[in-house]
Amino acid sequence: MNTVALILIGVSVLFILGIKFLSSPKTARAGNLVAxxxxxxxxxxxxxxxxxxxWAHGGNYPLIVIGIIIGLVIGALGAYSVKMTAxxxxxxxxxxxxxxxxxxxASLEFIKGANxxxxxxxxxxxxxxxxxxxxxxxxxxxxIGSLSFSGSIIAYLKLEGxxxxxxxxxxxxxxNGLILLVILGLCGWLTFNATGHNAVVAxxxxxxxxxxxxxxxxxxxxxxxxxVVISLLNSFTGLAVAADxxxxxxxxxxxxxxxxxxxxxxxxxxxCKAMNRPVTNVLFGAFGSSGGGSAAAGGVAGxxxxxxxxxxxxxxxxxxxxxxxxxxxxxxxQAQHSVRELTEELGKxxxxxxxxxxxxxxxxxxxxxxxxxxxxxxxxQLIEMEQINPSMDRVDVCLVIGANDVVNPxxxxxxxxxxxxxxxxxxxxxxTCIVMKRSMAAGFAGIENHxxxxxxxxxxxxxxxASLNAxxxxxxxx
Amino acid sequence: MxxxxxxxxxxxxxxxxFVLAIFVxxxxxxxxxxxxxxxxxxxxxxxxxxxxFGGILVLADADDTLAKVLGFVAVVFGSANVFGGFMVTxxxxxxxxxxx
Numbered sequence: 001m002n003t004v005a006l007i008l009i010g011v012s013v014l015f016i017l018g019i020k021f022l023s024s025p026k027t028a029r030a031g032n033l034v035a036x037x038x039x040x041x042x043x044x045x046x047x048x049x050x051x052x053x054x055w056a057h058g059g060n061y062p063l064i065v066i067g068i069i070i071g072l073v074i075g076a077l078g079a080y081s082v083k084m085t086a087x088x089x090x091x092x093x094x095x096x097x098x099x100x101x102x103x104x105x106a107s108l109e110f111i112k113g114a115n116x117x118x119x120x121x122x123x124x125x126x127x128x129x130x131x132x133x134x135x136x137x138x139x140x141x142x143x144i145g146s147l148s149f150s151g152s153i154i155a156y157l158k159l160e161g162x163x164x165x166x167x168x169x170x171x172x173x174x175x176n177g178l179i180l181l182v183i184l185g186l187c188g189w190l191t192f193n194a195t196g197h198n199a200v201v202a203x204x205x206x207x208x209x210x211x212x213x214x215x216x217x218x219x220x221x222x223x224x225x226x227x228v229v230i231s232l233l234n235s236f237t238g239l240a241v242a243a244d245x246x247x248x249x250x251x252x253x254x255x256x257x258x259x260x261x262x263x264x265x266x267x268x269x270x271x272c273k274a275m276n277r278p279v280t281n282v283l284f285g286a287f288g289s290s291g292g293g294s295a296a297a298g299g300v301a302g303x304x305x306x307x308x309x310x311x312x313x314x315x316x317x318x319x320x321x322x323x324x325x326x327x328x329x330x331x332x333x334q335a336q337h338s339v340r341e342l343t344e345e346l347g348k349x350x351x352x353x354x355x356x357x358x359x360x361x362x363x364x365x366x367x368x369x370x371x372x373x374x375x376x377x378x379x380x381q382l383i384e385m386e387q388i389n390p391s392m393d394r395v396d397v398c399l400v401i402g403a404n405d406v407v408n409p410x411x412x413x414x415x416x417x418x419x420x421x422x423x424x425x426x427x428x429x430x431x432t433c434i435v436m437k438r439s440m441a442a443g444f445a446g447i448e449n450h451x452x453x454x455x456x457x458x459x460x461x462x463x464x465x466a467s468l469n470a471x472x473x474x475x476x477x478x
Numbered sequence: 479m480x481x482x483x484x485x486x487x488x489x490x491x492x493x494x495x496f497v498l499a500i501f502v503x504x505x506x507x508x509x510x511x512x513x514x515x516x517x518x519x520x521x522x523x524x525x526x527x528x529x530x531f532g533g534i535l536v537l538a539d540a541d542d543t544l545a546k547v548l549g550f551v552a553v554v555f556g557s558a559n560v561f562g563g564f565m566v567t568x569x570x571x572x573x574x575x576x577x578x
Contacts, residue, residue: 071557262503
């Protein structure tokens with residue numbers, strides 16, 4: 001028993017507490033700092049497997065310090081320059097870097113084991129193969145880490161708007177399955193033949209195939225499903241880090257990686273549940289590529305009724321209870337500050353204003369909360385879908401800003417709709433529903449919205465920010 | 479105890495930690511409101527930046543050029559992951575305020 005191992009128990013506790021604190025808005029910021037403190041302590045006492053402190057006994061100091069500083073600069077630049085709307089991309093990018101690092105660490109350990117160093121010019125006799133208990137975690141970390149690296153890069157590009165559409169071709173799942181089979185076959189062989197030249201060649205082939213598999217796995221998935229993919233890859237990276245911890249015998253890495261792996265898996269499942277789709281459907285379904293046709297063929301009864309801003313202002317000013325349903329469109333139009341201004345103005349007049357937040361509103365679960373928090377909307381005004389739905393018929397005016405699929409009643413009414421069964425915010429059940437929209441184009445998933453044709457719905461066309469500013473002015477005047 | 483049995487005992491212990499950590503991970507986030515999913519994803523993302531430790535350990539032992547280059551890349555990646563991850567999460571969370 002040594003001091004370092006004891007301190008590492010404390011570090012693990014800090015990670016657990018950090019994640020625990022992250023689950024309440026009051027303690028979330030402290031939670032993040034607690035986890036960061038754990039990381040700092042682990043960093044200072046970092047020791048080699050044989051027990052010597054790395055800062056006292058390690059080599060290559062200049063390289064290590066320069067590497068850390070370069071990473072720090074990249075990380076800080078990314079973290080402080082990214083726009084809140086682009087948060088999912090940023091997480092994807094950091095995750096990819098972590099995955100890449102995990103794969104590299106495992107690769108270096110593996111190659112070192114496969115090529116025993118020469119001593120004094122005399123080639124050592126072939127060593128025993130390292131035990132499977134060490135080789136399997138290394139192979140696992142390499143496979144999952146490199147897959148997470150390339151997959152995250154594709155997810156990042158898709159969220160940036162490059163090849164956003166699902167890319168599919170016949171037999172794709174079959175081909176992907178075949179690649180995976182080859183990868184697993186190579187891993188199986190390497191488990192029992194982990195030394196010598198052939199092992200290194202097979203290992204490099206496996207590494208490249210895993211990189212390619214990450215690309216092939218994410219390419220067929222549409223841009224709208226990227227949050228699920230990122231969450232899944234996040235948990236993958238966690239598991240790869242845990243496997244690295246096995247390989248280099250570092251308990252803190254095992255605990256931290258495993259915590260991320262299991263919590264990330266649960267988060268992925270929660271996201272899929274919010275969309276009412278099994279995770280297999282997200283990963284292999286190529287959603288949205290054929291859904292458009294069936295929805296258009298069904299047709300929607302009713303007409304679209306436009307409304308002017310000053311009429312909306314009157315409705316709002318004399319309402320008792322107003323609910324705002326924000327969507328990604330609001331963030332794109334940079335309208336969140338105008339929304340906050342409008343809700344404050346209404347609040348002064350005694351109108352009760354709340355925000356209804358769908359679990360998958362925005363590009364990532366909880367993304368909308370971040371965007372509204374940025375505009376200084378207090379978080380106790382943000383109500384989750386399940387809590388607000390039972391009282392939606394007592395709402396006078398429901399203001400839908402840049403949201404589409406999450407308020408589409410087709411999810412309740414139309415069995416042929418691709419989103420049938422997805423839980424939605426019941427905006428159609430309030431007394432008057434105002435939908436603010438740029439044009440009549442379909443949403444991110446390409447599905448016709450039945451809400452626009454309801455008798456109690458009015459459409460306020462135009463740029464969300466301009467319309468909201470007009471509303472603020474009109475409410476002030478009335 | 480022989481070295482072999484000591485090693486396998488250690489491996490079992492490590493596996494023990496792994497299995498328990500899986501359940502802890504599930505338990506601690508099971509009650510997270512969806513409003514915090516984005517910071518949670520970003521925060522856990524920062525925690526797996528602990529791979530920086532692995533990068534430092536392999537780079538410290540690297541003696542040939544290839545190992546030095548790859549180890550260096552691993553340290554840069556891991557460092558960007560851990561610093562960027564915690565910073566961006568903090569930037570998000572400092573905005574969450576209650577009504578005054």
